[in-house]
Amino acid sequence: MPLSSPAFNPLVARISPPPVPSVQAWARAYDGAKGPLIDLSQAVPGYPAHPDMLGFLGEAASSTAYTGYGPIEGETVLRTAYAAHVSQVCGADLSADTIHITSGCNQAFICAAMAVASAGDTVLMTEPFYFNHETTLSMLGIRTSFVACGADNGFLPTLEDVAAAMTPQVKALALVSPNNPTGAVYPPALIGEIFALCQARGVWLILDETYRDFLPDAHQAPHALFGESGWQDGFVSLYSFSKSFCIPGHRLGAITAGPEFVAQVAKIMDNLQICAPRSAQAAVAQALPLLADWREDNRLEILRRAEALRSAMSGLPQWQLAAVGAYFAFVRHPFPGIDSATVAEALARQVGVSCIPGGYFGSGQEDFLRFAFANADAAGIGRLAERLSGFTL
Helix, strand or coil: CCCCCCCCCHHHHCCCCCHHHHHHHHHHCCCCCCCCCEECCCCCCCCCCCHHHHHHHHHHHCCHHHCCCCCCCCCHHHHHHHHHHHHHHHCCCCCHHHEEEECCHHHHHHHHHHHHCCCCCEEEEEECCCHHHHHHHHHCCCEEEEEECCHHHCCCCCHHHHHHHCCCCEEEEEEECCCCCCCCCCCHHHHHHHHHHHHHHCCEEEEECCCHHHCCCCCCCCCCHHHCCCHHHCEEEEEECHHHHCCHHHCCEEEECCHHHHHHHHHHHHHHCCCCCHHHHHHHHHHHHHCHHHHHHHHHHHHHHHHHHHHHHHCCCCCEEEEEECCEEEEECCCCCCCHHHHHHHHHHHHCEECEEHHHHCCCCCCEEEECHHHCCHHHHHCHHHHHHCCCC
16 A cells, blocks of 8 residues: 555646536526526637538538648648738738647647746746636646736726836736736727837747737727737737637637747647647637638627626616727625625526626736626527615625
């Protein structure tokens, strides 16, 4: 008999279980008494993929051309198409060698983090933060420090606060815009100022742009960083094809960075997965130029859902819509002193409103709940007023 049981990696063991399954369990306990569940929990598109997208996926998946290993950096056809797409969106001139395709944006983040930081280094994040970013860094033994972002400033960081938090130990600053969980959209000027600060301090800027396709103004570039001198040596953009193409199950994301950064990521990717799913890459390469009008219609639909949420919340003065944008709203609940998980569980079980507790996104967020309103249609969102107005603990 062994003297003791073998131990798990403490960096993994100390992390809490994934939060979304517990929230889904609360929703399954709802008895339907108030009507259909209003699911505002996980950030998934609340409408199906385009029939052509499904057709492209089926055709590629049934082809022997994509059953073997592919290029580590991604299929050339998708790298080329996505480089052209980002160039158009951001008013830049990017080539395929600045693109690395990954299996979802979470994998893009872990690759980017591993490329710039090692155990004991620090990555600076804003708070509230996307919980998968924080747990990724924790598993790697990378320390985190935070810039607090409050409702009084629209959950945006100030340049002064970022500068004060950027100690010599910080290797990278990770931002999310449009933000998860708050929905806050970083103005291009603020992103530019933050990047200039990062350049001056020798710190990488990692910008997660998963929800870039749902900005309120389709004609304004999200930022101008790809036009900045030396951007390749300090800026990394992350992206997900899951939301705009409604294919989260196919796990496809992208990194846009300098060719030298892409070469570092290829070393990591070869050990993580070798290559991203090949048939999905081939399908998205076809769909990217062909479904532009459909994606624009979806952007407008998400804006309509955001407006439906504003309308529903306007008659509930005790509930404060602290921020709203892209896929998310950060809502202050009317039960101060009660932790957000207790409120969220009761909402799901009693009145069939499923959402994520604010406390899952960092300290000081217990007064908030995250509503992922893109997952519900306008009619469902309209039922929120009645559900919330009658809710008590």
